[in-house]
Amino acid sequence: MKRILLAALLLLASCSKSGTPDLQISGAWARETVPGQTATAAYMTIHNRGTGDDRLISVEVAAPAKAMLHASESSDGVSRMREMGGGLDLPAGAAAQLKPGGTHVMITGLGAPLRARDVMKLRLRFEKSGPSDVDVAVGAGGR
Numbered sequence: 090m091k092r093i094l095l096a097a098l099l100l101l102a103s104c105s106k107s108g109t110p111d112l113q114i115s116g117a118w119a120r121e122t123v124p125g126q127t128a129t130a131a132y133m134t135i136h137n138r139g140t141g142d143d144r145l146i147s148v149e150v151a152a153p154a155k156a157m158l159h160a161s162e163s164s165d166g167v168s169r170m171r172e173m174g175g176g177l178d179l180p181a182g183a184a185a186q187l188k189p190g191g192t193h194v195m196i197t198g199l200g201a202p203l204r205a206r207d208v209m210k211l212r213l214r215f216e217k218s219g220p221s222d223v224d225v226a227v228g229a230g231g232r
């Protein structure tokens with residue numbers, strides 16, 4: 090019995106770290122829009138320097154725009170995007186890169202164009218760490 094309990098505890102420990110997450114968000118940028126375009130994508134690095142796992146569960150942007158988490162995948166030379174319903178896992182000690190061709194924050198329904206040097210505000214909601222506001226630099230890193 091004791092051995093089974095120990096095995097179960099070890100399994101639990103390897104699946105999920107229950108310490109405190111410590112998130113550092115850096116390099117947030119988004120593409121500027123071209124005339125007539127009302128959607129863009131935002132990218133950033135989220136480094137979990139803590140001892141506990143966390144998860145990015147949703148992203149909010151000022152109305153009328155909407156933000157959602159997207160994953161990109163390509164098959165047969167065609168790239169497609171899909172909404173990440175379960176959010177983005179942020180394991181303790183790891184860095185998640187949101188970048189072109191990969192995971193990104195999709196922003197649709199922009200009420201005004203985004204120009205280089207604008208700053209777009211996003212609110213990221215994390216399962217354990219709660220909300221975190223991020224300034225996204227428009228244009229930077231896009232060229």
Ligand SMILES: [Cu+2]
Binds near residue numbers: 130159170193194195
């Ligand atoms: Cu997308």
